Amino acid sequence: MKIFIAGLGLIGGSYAEGLTQKGYEVYGYNRTKESELIAIERGYIKDAGLKYLPLCEVVILGFYPQLNVTFLNEHKHLLKPGHIITDVAGTKVEMIPQIEAILPKGVSYVSHHPMAGRETRGIERADCNMFKGANFLITPSAHSTLESIEVIKQLGRDLAFKKITIIDPKRHDQLIGFTSQLPHAMAVALVNSDAYEETSSFTGDSFRDLTRIAMINEVLWTELFFENKTILIDEIEKFERELDKIKQALNDNDKVSLANLFIQSTKKRSGF
Amino acid sequence: MKIFIAGLGLIGGSYAEGLTQKGYEVYGYNRTKESELIAIERGYIKDAGLKYLPLCEVVILGFYPQLNVTFLNEHKHLLKPGHIITDVAGTKVEMIPQIEAILPKGVSYVSHHPMAGRETRGIERADCNMFKGANFLITPSAHSTLESIEVIKQLGRDLAFKKITIIDPKRHDQLIGFTSQLPHAMAVALVNSDAYEETSSFTGDSFRDLTRIAMINEVLWTELFFENKTILIDEIEKFERELDKIKQALNDNDKVSLANLFIQSTKKRSGF
Structure with a gap:
């Protein structure tokens, strides 16, 4: 499966590392080119650039909540029916309706939250071991299909999260x-x-x-x-x-x- | 050097273990005999009983603050000139003057506080490794001689504490x-x-x-x-x-x- 990760910071970079290790074909994008180069050099992604987004089945938004909205708004023309969008934001209620308002027809969206982190930032410190034993929260909303929820669950399993929980965004x-x-x-x-x-x-x-x-x-x-x-x-x-x-x-x-x-x-x- | 530890709980037991390993000759006492037996069986102390107290150079009070005072009051007749008394209590200002009021003439007293512990109690969980890298605080008072402070410092070093600090009890x-x-x-x-x-x-x-x-x-x-x-x-x-x-x-x-x-x-x- 082809995965596109927008935002190659601490979490996005660690996702890229872990998913590549598991055999996914991972592409990415970051506003600063240095992080893209690190991701390529370390073998976390095959290549960087927005041109790969339309070719991937899953798009992971790895930015902060409001930047996820901004990014999606700017690049919604790259989305196609069948795409599954997700994000790793730590809060959901404010962001989810803004993202859903942008989605073109036929695009699924399943938000989730990996409960892991470090007291630092940036792809330099990426390390997919941080997910081992951590909690993985999936917050389905109006645009989540059963199939897309299953795909996101599998990402959680493949990243070695311990417990996967499905929960209402407000809760x-x-x-x-x-x-x-x-x-x-x-x-x-x-x-x-x-x-x-x-x-x-x-x-x-x-x-x-x-x-x-x-x-x-x-x-x-x-x-x-x-x-x-x-x-x-x-x-x-x-x-x-x-x-x-x-x-x-x-x-x-x-x-x-x-x-x-x-x-x-x-x-x-x-x-x- | 002979050490007497009154109170063979989590901390007293771990002191006994660590000091015996370092070559001290350690004796002890506990209100419940089970803890004394565990201390003997595990080789933390040579033997148990108040009769050993007068024969030891250093007496470590391993009880909670007010029980340190009670114990010393009940057994002050066992103290002799030259004895060095210390305790491991977590608070000092209330307890120290009560202990000093009991001390017979010629007995030194240097209170200290090992900043280590576990979310449990009892000698069953004793483990002198808990002191490795921890802070060791010495709070001298009126009855602390320079020589007795040096002896307590050495206990802290021998138990592998990382940093030994001398500080006023109020501070x-x-x-x-x-x-x-x-x-x-x-x-x-x-x-x-x-x-x-x-x-x-x-x-x-x-x-x-x-x-x-x-x-x-x-x-x-x-x-x-x-x-x-x-x-x-x-x-x-x-x-x-x-x-x-x-x-x-x-x-x-x-x-x-x-x-x-x-x-x-x-x-x-x-x-x-």
């Missing part, structure tokens, strides 16, 4: 708000609240694990946060209410309540 | 409030704010890393939180103000401010 954005965006907001706030010189001598594994994601691609994540703004604010406030329970127990000298919050979290987390 | 509790207790409070609150059934299909590395410490020994950590209550509340509120900046940027549609918060955290975290 996706809610859960991502909680499991991904909120933790990133917390990590950023924790690091930014650091008032000490000696912090690095006082970090255990917990602090390092928790703040790793405070090294964050500010262009991507600003867009992701705003694409999911209402839900994220809601999740932050839900979290703040739970944090306040801990503070309240301390202020009330209520050891039993604090211990119960710890017992609750231990039980809940052990189930993940 | 220690402030930094621990920020780098250890606050992250634990955040992880607990995050897990407890989980309102979804499908969470486990939506977790990436970041969520798993961040919530690992929500599996928490509720007896130990309730005590640690209350021992450091004032500082911890202050750290929680400092963190909440930073989180509010993120929320504010979202509410104000202020993408520049949000991106700047991300740039700030990336720069800061890269320095750890």
